[in-house]
Amino acid sequence: MLDLQLDLVSGGGRRAALETALRSAIRSGRLVGGGAIPSSRSLACDLGISRSTVVAAYEQLIAEGYLHSEHGSATRVAALATAPTPTPEIDLFGPTPLHDFRPGEPDGSSFPRSRWLRSVRRALTDAPDSALGYADPRGVIELRAALADHLGRTRTVDADRSSIRVLGGFGAALGFLAETFQRRGITRVAVEDPMLPLHTHILRTVGLTTVPIPIDDEGIDVDRLRSADVGAAIVTPAHQYPTTVTMSAARRNELIGWATDSGAWLVEDDYDGEFRYDRRPIGSLQGLNPDRVIYAGTVSKSLSPALRIGWLIVPEALRNDLLRTTGVRGGPSAIDQLALADFLERGELDRHIRTMRTTYRRRNHALRQMLDDEAPWLDVSGGAAGLHLMATLSNRDLDESKVLAAADASSVGLLGLETHHRSSAAGNGFAIGFSRPAEHHFPTALERLADVFRSFR
Numbered sequence: 001m002l003d004l005q006l007d008l009v010s011g012g013g014r015r016a017a018l019e020t021a022l023r024s025a026i027r028s029g030r031l032v033g034g035g036a037i038p039s040s041r042s043l044a045c046d047l048g049i050s051r052s053t054v055v056a057a058y059e060q061l062i063a064e065g066y067l068h069s070e071h072g073s074a075t076r077v078a079a080l081a082t083a084p085t086p087t088p089e090i091d092l093f094g095p096t097p098l099h100d101f102r103p104g105e106p107d108g109s110s111f112p113r114s115r116w117l118r119s120v121r122r123a124l125t126d127a128p129d130s131a132l133g134y135a136d137p138r139g140v141i142e143l144r145a146a147l148a149d150h151l152g153r154t155r156t157v158d159a160d161r162s163s164i165r166v167l168g169g170f171g172a173a174l175g176f177l178a179e180t181f182q183r184r185g186i187t188r189v190a191v192e193d194p195m196l197p198l199h200t201h202i203l204r205t206v207g208l209t210t211v212p213i214p215i216d217d218e219g220i221d222v223d224r225l226r227s228a229d230v231g232a233a234i235v236t237p238a239h240q241y242p243t244t245v246t247m248s249a250a251r252r253n254e255l256i257g258w259a260t261d262s263g264a265w266l267v268e269d270d271y272d273g274e275f276r277y278d279r280r281p282i283g284s285l286q287g288l289n290p291d292r293v294i295y296a297g298t299v300s301k302s303l304s305p306a307l308r309i310g311w312l313i314v315p316e317a318l319r320n321d322l323l324r325t326t327g328v329r330g331g332p333s334a335i336d337q338l339a340l341a342d343f344l345e346r347g348e349l350d351r352h353i354r355t356m357r358t359t360y361r362r363r364n365h366a367l368r369q370m371l372d373d374e375a376p377w378l379d380v381s382g383g384a385a386g387l388h389l390m391a392t393l394s395n396r397d398l399d400e401s402k403v404l405a406a407a408d409a410s411s412v413g414l415l416g417l418e419t420h421h422r423s424s425a426a427g428n429g430f431a432i433g434f435s436r437p438a439e440h441h442f443p444t445a446l447e448r449l450a451d452v453f454r455s456f457r
């Protein structure tokens with residue numbers, strides 16, 4: 001007899017329950033393609049339901065392609081409906097550690113929920129019906145106008161509503177830029193070494209060759225860039241990830257000089273430029289030459305990566321090619337864009353960043369203090385900006401993997417540097433973020449991190 005788990009009490013009736021049970025038996029392979037299924041009479045009898053219910057269910061599944069029947073022969077499971085071999089889904093994130101010091105995300109518990117909700121409500125209430133159609137692929141005009149004002153004021157960029165493109169975060173924007181570069185015949189792109197592995201992966205996925213260029217204490221090595229034969233370079237001048245280096249004024253000028261002379265594009269990834277603790281935020285590279293620099297910003301650190309909203313300021317010469325590449329792909333929800341426009345216009349983002357800067361400054365100091373006290377064998381850099389510190393193990397005979405294993409065993413999230421390096425050898429240590437734990441949990445999380453480091457004294 002066919003073993004069908006029929007849940008006849010959960011609503012929807014017997015016929016729907018029988019259909020669901022048959023579909024799932026076919027999808028899972030318990031009913032094999034080509035095999036005969038019981039006659040409606042015998043199944044009705046086995047299940048204690050009426051024959052007409054079984055006949056109706058079979059007819060429905062024949063119409064859907066799960067079963068087929070030919071005149072005069074038994075109803076069979078359709079060959080095409082057999083279960084495909086399941087492919088395990090890639091797990092991009094893994095489990096979230098209890099005490100999370102991986103860089104990359106702001107404190108979700110500090111998201112200004114009620115103020116954001118007010119902006120969403122206002123945006124949706126005020127939006128004309130036409131705003132609920134396909135949005136302008138460049139980004140809704142209200143957001144581009146608000147961003148032009150905000151970025152000009154806070155990040156010294158040269159932007160107007162026609163140069164801004166709103167996309168689904170920097171990751172999506174980088175993918176589209178990579179495709180755009182390729183359309184223009186560029187095959188080699190320089191990346192900082194070390195850098196976020198995900199971004200190298202995005203460039204390579206499109207088919208570009210990435211050329212790693214070392215970082216020194218002033219930023220990317222422009223001499224090496226000169227001989228790299230690349231059509232573009234991706235840089236993080238305000239706060240290099242993961243080394244925390246701020247590009248010096250001299251290096252900025254040198255870099256702009258290289259791009260101008262060689263006709264190469266610079267992509268300025270300004271992912272956390274809002275968070276500067278020792279002085280006013282450093283201005284953008286883009287302001288120095290808006291014709292060569294593509295500026296990229298995101299709300300992923302300042303507000304939330306869940307929104308998937310980022311923006312590019314695009315030199316005029318690239319705009320049409322980028323628009324041809326994105327088409328209508330890649331834009332975040334127009335309703336969220338309108339909400340962000342409202343949020344910006346009312347000064348809510350400025351307010352939120354000010355509040356979080358104070359919170360993160362305090363955490364930054366507490367983390368630094370703990371590392372100085374408990375792990376003097378780490379060389380710590382950073383602290384003037386951003387949401388992470390870098391700690392290297394260069395002078396000690398200890399491998400980062402041992403510390404990472406101990407952290408993992410204590411449910412402490414820590415990110416090793418090894419995967420960030422492309423060519424240079426110095427990849428032993430950690431990028432330690434201080435923004436993820438909820439505010440009330442931060443002291444406990446810091447204690448647990450201290451325990452891990454203490455165990456290697």
Ligand SMILES: Cc1ncc(COP(=O)(O)O)c(C=O)c1O
Pocket residue numbers: 103104105168169170171172196236241269271297298299300305309310
């Ligand atoms: C170096 C760097 N750039 C950019 C981003 C932001 O990317 P997105 O806007 O896709 O969230 C991150 C986030 O972790 C980052 O670490």
